[in-house]
Amino acid sequence: MSSRERILGRVRRALAAAPQDDMPFEQAFSRDYLREHGERGVEQTVDLLAENLADYRAIVHRCTAADLAATIAGMLAARGSKTVVVPTGLDPGWLAEAETEQVPDRAESTPQELDRVDSVVTACAVAIAETGTIVLDGGPDQGRRRITLVPDHHICVVRVPDQVVSSVPQALERLDPARPLTWISGPSATSDIELDRVEGVHGPRTLEVVLVDGQASTEVTT
């Protein structure tokens, strides 16, 4: 007997005496919890996102679509970044004013090569206000998972209010489980020393989030 059959057999015997209901799962139980917490307008939701991002030590910037290129260029310059990884589908306009050398996200790059790059700029798939979370889904303007992991400085652009949802349930509705997802809430951290939170372990130690208002550009590659 294979282990598969053995385990399934044990499970079936264990449940033989249990009450069997064939009612579909979603009918069998009601989800009495809230879809979101509190009532907020669009503006307030974006404010809450900014507040919660900052609470977990992300650096938050707000700008208009027209100022985005200058804002990003300023952030890279202030950081002193010499190189920046760029996802293949990122709007080229976003980095139009940056003088930093651009390194394309390529399948052939080794982790060691990535480790020598100073910064990375990406878009995101969705942002969650209640938890201060940005979610990346590996889309063309976000790139492979590792490019937002190995470099020490991540700049993530969130188009507000379109990409902002209030809550975790609303975020899951928008996301495609078939894609590899990375949920990011602040820079990497640990509570392993005396259960005290320390920011900055293996992932980027600096997370900067740009909330860009009224993103008019429709030329984002998909």
Next chain:
Amino acid sequence: MSGTFVGMPVFPPPAHPAFPQAAHEAVNNPTLRGNLRHATHTIRAKRAKAVAEVSDWAELREAGKRIKDHTLLHLDRYLEQVEESVTAAGGIVHWAADADEANRIVAGLVKETGESEVVKVKSMATQEIGLNEALEAEGIRAYETDLAELIVQLGKDRPSHILVPAIHRNRGEIRDIFTREMSEWGRPAPEGLTDTPAELAEAARLHLREKFLRAKVGISGANFVVAETGTLVVVESEGNGRMCLTLPETLISVVGIEKIVPTWRDLEVFLQTLPRSSTAERMNPYTSTWTGTTDEDGPKTFHLVLLDNGRSDTLADEVGRQALRCIRCSACLNVCPVYERAGGHAYGSVYPGPIGAILSPQLRGTASEIDASLPYASSLCGACYEVCPVAIDIPEVLVHLRERVVQGGPVTREGNKVVLKPAKGHAAERAAMRAARWAFARPGALRTGQRLASRTRRFHPRTLPGPGGAWSDTRDLPPVPAEPFRDWWQRTQGQNGGNGDRGAAK
């Protein structure tokens, strides 16, 4: 590489002493008690605050409980669905009935890659099966990459907490371990390392980075597996999980069969309750989800090892199966007065604290001294039940398991129904209960006994003789009244023609 490797302990540990003996050393260690008290009280207050932020906590908790219960009651169906969906997404599914089989499968998969080292995400399942030792025996070195696991591995120590395995170490001890041991394993600790947590975290970052960058095989567990989509979820803080899940070419995930949730949507419950219950955050810094493999992003090969190792036996117990709802948040450890004083090592298992006290004796059976003693490692105060985000009634299961230890009875072991004998060491308790049953069934004998006890009360000792002494060492014996209650009632109420039993019978 040097030969000093000592990884996580094998589960179960050889001949671990019973809980009271094991706890004895810990409660007499003021440093350990100080460390534990500081850490558990810090996290307790933070958790309460994080939970208070969501007004529907009770509903989320109930939903979490019901989702898990539903899954467990249809586990065969969901296991097959997981196999199907993971396979469809490009993953390879393996089944392991016990620890040995899981270790054999993983060692074989690593060998197939031709590699002799792996990086590991913190995973309770792989600790439970003693994977690191099994790999070491096959010439494969496993590097723990979670900061706390690294502290434990470098310190040749044992984990003492589910979430923070090095909770028993304070910052000074961690600095000493890093300074002493890091050079044995790779990049040494920086010169002049101090004990500030930020510097310690930086030392770990530097030490582990070279290992991440060259790793070809990653090993993980998973917090959740979604049956409908075949998606695995790993919830973490440091980014070591992301490193292990995305940089290597091969990923092997060892996952207990109870980790399944039916639908993608179910994550909306647990991604709200787990971070708040474990690290007391609105959301943990990083959550990774993956479904099979993705072209040109992350590992090219993905193996899922579904692990039973006592879980189906636990499922067979109607009362005890609720322990399988556990999402390993460790909130119950942080509020437990026994854990706070005894520490995690006394539980003799990778699952310490209240949840360990009900999980280990079910996964491993109650044959060993430690497992038979674990259901007693509790004052039944109920704080663990109160904080549990999936509403596991831990006190109920503890009492149930105590009954099993004392009285024996039918249980399932490795899929077979067996009848346990009553445990040794409870003979006096059983004799006392038998005597009580005899006396309570015979009112005349009870009356005579009570009167005799009252009349001889001046001669009663203050402590019990013989083995009973252990009980009365820390407790006062209840004083025997000058007159039995029934005599008093009859004297004061019965003769006044009141509502006494005699009066009513007239």
